[in-house]
Amino acid sequence: MDSGIGRRRSSALxxxxxAYAERxxxxxxxxxHVFREKGYRGASLAAVAESLGTDRATLYYYIGSxxxxxxxxxxxxxxANAAEAEAIRDSDGSAPDKIGRLITALMLSYAxxxxxxxxxxxxxxxxxxxxxxxWSRKMKAIYRRYDDxxxxxxxxxxxxxxxxxxxxxxxxxxxxIGMVNWTHRWYRDDxxxxxxxxxxxxxFADAILNGLRVEAPHLTGTDQPETTHP
Amino acid sequence: MDSGIGRRRSSALxxxxxAYAERxxxxxxxxxHVFREKGYRGASLAAVAESLGTDRATLYYYIGSxxxxxxxxxxxxxxANAAEAEAIRDSDGSAPDKIGRLITALMLSYAxxxxxxxxxxxxxxxxxxxxxxxWSRKMKAIYRRYDDxxxxxxxxxxxxxxxxxxxxxxxxxxxxIGMVNWTHRWYRDDxxxxxxxxxxxxxFADAILNGLRVEAPHLTGTDQPETTHP
Numbered sequence: 308m309d310s311g312i313g314r315r316r317s318s319a320l321x322x323x324x325x326a327y328a329e330r331x332x333x334x335x336x337x338x339x340h341v342f343r344e345k346g347y348r349g350a351s352l353a354a355v356a357e358s359l360g361t362d363r364a365t366l367y368y369y370i371g372s373x374x375x376x377x378x379x380x381x382x383x384x385x386x387a388n389a390a391e392a393e394a395i396r397d398s399d400g401s402a403p404d405k406i407g408r409l410i411t412a413l414m415l416s417y418a419x420x421x422x423x424x425x426x427x428x429x430x431x432x433x434x435x436x437x438x439x440x441x442w443s444r445k446m447k448a449i450y451r452r453y454d455d456x457x458x459x460x461x462x463x464x465x466x467x468x469x470x471x472x473x474x475x476x477x478x479x480x481x482x483x484i485g486m487v488n489w490t491h492r493w494y495r496d497d498x499x500x501x502x503x504x505x506x507x508x509x510x511f512a513d514a515i516l517n518g519l520r521v522e523a524p525h526l527t528g529t530d531q532p533e534t535t536h537p
Numbered sequence: 538m539d540s541g542i543g544r545r546r547s548s549a550l551x552x553x554x555x556a557y558a559e560r561x562x563x564x565x566x567x568x569x570h571v572f573r574e575k576g577y578r579g580a581s582l583a584a585v586a587e588s589l590g591t592d593r594a595t596l597y598y599y600i601g602s603x604x605x606x607x608x609x610x611x612x613x614x615x616x617a618n619a620a621e622a623e624a625i626r627d628s629d630g631s632a633p634d635k636i637g638r639l640i641t642a643l644m645l646s647y648a649x650x651x652x653x654x655x656x657x658x659x660x661x662x663x664x665x666x667x668x669x670x671x672w673s674r675k676m677k678a679i680y681r682r683y684d685d686x687x688x689x690x691x692x693x694x695x696x697x698x699x700x701x702x703x704x705x706x707x708x709x710x711x712x713x714i715g716m717v718n719w720t721h722r723w724y725r726d727d728x729x730x731x732x733x734x735x736x737x738x739x740x741f742a743d744a745i746l747n748g749l750r751v752e753a754p755h756l757t758g759t760d761q762p763e764t765t766h767p
Binding site for chain 2: 471
């Protein structure tokens with residue numbers, strides 16, 4: 308790529324014209340579909356251009372590289388997840404209800420942004436990416452917002468007495484987030500016999516909120532844990 | 538490294554003398570401590586040799602590279618985890634009790650083998666390592682044994698009526714394993730304020746078996762999920 312187009316792109320980005328920004332966002336949205344169809348490795352700027360009925364040279368006026376597109380897409384998805392988690396935290400309802408909604412919302416997001424959001428989270432970004440890049444700093448801030456919203460919701464439940472205080476709010480939140488995030492290792496949206504993302508979210512929410520244990524009368528007193536429901 | 542020592546090591550390995558195997562196992566055990574102290578990047582064959590009071594040249598008769606040591610150590614830890622999970626599956630007791638033991642045993646294993654077992658699981662081995670290598674095939678088989686033991690335990694609980702059938706045994710098992718495996722992103726054994734591995738395991742086991750929700754009388758009927766305890 309020649310640096311002339313790079314300079315033109317940089318100044319168009321800095322200048323911030325509305326039409327330029329709008330077209331760039333259209334390209335990012337189209338690229339999300341291409342990443343979804345072809346995965347990160349299979350996706351190319353040429354395929355993104357083709358899906359928009361344009362050519363790669365035109366695309367370069369808006370986007371410098373496949374990596375830049377990937378960063379924009381992942382950033383947008385993670386930002387939406389953080390905003391949704393904060394909205395759930397701040398909504399009416401009991402903490403258990405909110406925790407259930409947090410779990411299903413995150414699982415549905417991974418399916419909606421499959422597979423590129425998984426491509427991001429399966430990398431341990433403390434090792435893989437340049438920690439000092441502007442993008443990494445932005446992503447870290449977004450993930451902190453997401454985590455903090457879940458921790459605050461759990462803490463709210465502990466404070467209001469609707470969530471059992473069986474550990475710190477952060478440990479409990481880490482467990483909740485971990486169940487869902489680990490789906491990046493096994494959830495495939497085209498695999499026969501795979502439950503839907505909605506089903507997985509509901510199973511996880513039900514398990515963590517209500518417990519897997521059947522509280523059958525014949526088990527009570529012999530098979531109950533030391534820490535029982537108050 | 539010259540190929541003469543490589544050939545001598547290969548033939549000693551193939552020949553399988555008891556004294557050679559025993560010394561090699563001692564080196565692997567010592568290396569586990571070095572990996573634990575220094576992490577994968579910080580560890581070196583020189584440091585392993587030093588901890589054994591020998592030199593690197595002697596070590597090469599037993600071990601070809603740092604990567605080979607890492608593979609042997611991780612293999613041993615994962616093999617022990619699979620065997621422990623199978624023993625829990627086959628033990629007496631109710632499925633909920635076994636699930637609690639599976640969770641705490643895995644968490645304790647990550648702490649005992651910190652950080653090198655995490656170094657392994659944080660890599661998505663389908664991308665990072667050579668899938669066709671003998672080591673990768675062995676590791677895949679071990680992880681399948683581990684997964685299958687957890688799935689079978691959950692299925693046993695569903696069959697005996699002690700675990701609520703709120704999803705397939707595999708989905709539930711994936712959630713359980715995910716909670717614990719995701720600790721590789723946040724558990725640090727030297728971090729102030731971090732709960733112990735035993736505490737984390739107990740919190741997770743209690744949450745997933747008994748539910749986070751306080752079943753307070755005033756919430757019953759208004760805040761219960763559609764899927765309640767039978």
